[in-house]
């Protein structure tokens with residue numbers, strides 16, 4: 342992906358190196374105090390509405406989840422999500438060029454624009470049975486928590502705020518986005534920030550999954566497909582020719598010995614290897630998929646450079662090993678870049694989320710993860726990911742479940758109070 346550290350970075354990743362990740366929103370109004378807001382009659386009405394309608398939230402969660410949304414094929418679920426946002430009376434409901442669903446609730450002004458979203462896509466391929474089964478308080482189905490819960494919470498928040506007739510200062514955007522998972526590579530959110538709503542989002546909240554945690558730092562990842570190539574030949578007759586799998590082995594040996602810091606956390610993994618045709622052939626190809634992660638963009642750039650050097654050194658060593666006119670080549674192809682970034686613990690978007698949680702009676706775990714919020718965080722813009730309440734297990738597996746705990750309504754309530762505090766209430 343890049344020869345020198347910066348020159349071949351994707352624009353997004355380059356931004357993480359050039360813009361301090363700690364930069365706060367420029368010019369966004371100060372959030373209002375959630376404790377004071379929660380005492381205002383209309384805000385209280387919205388919170389009560391969400392609690393009273395938790396069963397409806399879960400019903401929508403099931404209904405949306407039974408519409409397949411495989412990677413890159415979110416259209417059917419998007420169309421239904423759009424229909425539901427329209428039915429709530431939101432304005433300018435549309436689907437953008439990459440497939441994100443966007444609905445507006447205009448503010449009375451002046452105030453910041455707050456975007457709240459869940460992701461439409463799942464990790465499950467086409468043809469997966471997405472029927473949701475009910476076992477007591479548990480819902481079982483692929484994607485039921487990740488992220489049908491997020492989508493249902495976004496709808497629930499919109500419905501409650503509409504029903505209570507809360508007049509905000511800033512505009513709220515309710516969004517269902519595409520491409521959060523895997524090779525989707527955050528393409529929906531990247532499009533929102535780089536094209537569709539460029540420069541227009543002051544605060545970003547993604548609702549993703551279950552529980553009551555808050556993600557303030559984005560764990561970035563760089564993923565590559567590395568292919569060593571040569572002509573290949575007979576293992577006996579063509580002996581003396583450099584071997585792509587031997588070169589691959591050299592590269593893996595070097596990567597395996599990487600020393601990384603614990604703080605910030607930096608990880609590396611060779612996840613898949615392939616190549617070769619038979620036991621008695623020098624292969625024409627040796628391939629691996631590599632994933633490296635860190636919440637610190639500089640640390641990620643450092644290990645990325647080390648990895649590329651290891652691959653080039655392995656190539657040079659394998660070519661030098663044999664006195665052969667045949668030389669191997671290598672291709673390092675990026676297959677996913679999730680930009681990294683960190684925010685200070687006292688960033689207004691973080692403290693407001695924690696204050697809203699406190700009003701509702703819980704203390705979220707604050708951590709780092711790889712979510713849609715990576716995109717704004719890496720750009721130096723305020724963004725977080727919050728959980729949608731309830732209890733989940735088995736995300737990304739066919740046995741995924743969502744359990745309606747006694748207080749699962751806290752997910753939607755948190756989203757509501759959080760969004761209103763950021764947007765400001767008249």
Ligand SMILES: [Zn+2]
Pocket residue numbers: 460487488521549550
């Ligand atoms: Zn998710």
